[in-house]
Amino acid sequence: MPQVSILRPGIPRIPPIHAGDKINAFLLLRGTALRRSPVLVQALVLGLTFLTASLSHAQTTPPPAKISGDVVPAAEWQQVAPESVRYSSAKLEALRAWVKTQDTGSMMVVVQGRVIFSYGDVTHTSKIASARKSVLGMLYGKYLADNTIDLDKTVVQLGLQDNVPFLSIEEHATLVQLLASRSGIYLPERDHPEKLPAWDQGRYLPPRGSEYPGTHYVYNNWDFDAAGTAFEKLTHKGIYQALHDDLAVPIGMQDYDIAKQKKIDAPDCVHPEYAMYLSTRDMARLGLLMLDYGVWNGKILFPGDWVRYMTSLLTPFRDINPTGLRNEAEPGRWGYGLMWWVWDVPMYPGGIYTGFMQGAYSAMGTGGTYITVLPNRDMVVVHQVDIDKNSRADVSPSSYMAMLSMIANSYCGDACK
Secondary structure, three states, X not given: OOOEEEOOOOOOOOOOOOOOOOOOOOOOOOHHHHHHOHHHHHHHHHXXXXXXXXXXXXXXXXXXXXXXXXXXXXXXXXXXXXXHHOEOHHHHHHHHHHHOOOOOOEEEEEEOOEEEEEEEOOOOEEEOOOHHHHHHHHHHHHHHHOOOOOOOOEOOOOOOOOOOOOOOOHXXXXXXXXXXXXXXXXXXXXXXXXXOOOOOHHHOOOOOOOOOOOOOOOOOHHHHHHHHHHHHHHHOOOHHHHHHHHHHHHHOOOOOXXXXXXXXXXXXXXXXXXXXXXXXXXXXXXXXXXXXXXXXOOEEOOOHHHHHHHOOOOEOHHHOOOHHHHOOOOOOOEEEOOOOEEEOOOOEOOOEOOOXXXXXXXXXXXXXXXXXXXXXXXXXXXXXXOOOOOOOOOOOHHHHHHHHHHHHOOEOHHHOO
């Protein structure tokens, strides 16, 4: 199947942000040191000879032709020279050097639907942790469009009762509030939460009944897992089968294996974790589908308005709870939409952007798995840490933000050489 050119709605062409890169060489040499070290002199001569040859080659080799237009991958991803889409190979190699110092398993950078950077085994599947929630959000779209799912149904109408009865105030929580992690249902309850380990969500959950549904954001797995149960109840289809039928097959995911997917039961909750095991290159296809507002090869898989709704900033950075998720002393400024983390600087009306991260949104998973969509640059960045292989592997949020910054600064516009 050939690569298919498409037009991404609402994505303006990006003006150059750098007038050009200049190479300035400064050699500060002490005459006495050179006289005492003939080996150093020889090394410098060889280095200058190599530099001269490299510059001569650079001057005589024409830069890659610039590529215009967007594509989606066919059976395989199309790999192109970064300069063809206005990015610097040299600067992306600096990114590679940084990535090698991290617990990164694999990584891809996709611009205009084409791969400009790849690291590690992008075919390897591993647990994507909480990034699963964003994938479930994508699955909801088709069934909202055909009215199979009603987001205004309450948890009682949906039959989502847990091992303990809902409080009367909790009975008003709706499905859309589950997707926004604003249900006000703080389950499961824990005795002596102050004694729980830092990773246990029960340590920071507010008291039950303390917040009216919809008024307060708390990142709580109960909401997301209950949303998984609701999806299966309303669609009469398992999540993994829906992922196969509604996304994996239509967009040509290369490594999705329904047999590898498995739910993880919790002893104190009736709603299981719908764990997902995906490869980096398949997550890149999911990110590209989001970038294209649910359209793949001209076929609408879910409404563009659903993408816009999921990735609208519903909870700003300052209101994220628990407060530890804000990382206030670090460069990230992520708020929340529906099942997706949303950069706390939305795009301006009319699809106008002024910065690299403006309008960005991301799926995120424990350890450092990300599917980050950057509409301002027509870009998808996927980063995966194999927590199956090493449960302690971790790339910190600030390290990932450093990677995004390096990618942003690798843009060379029409001055690429």
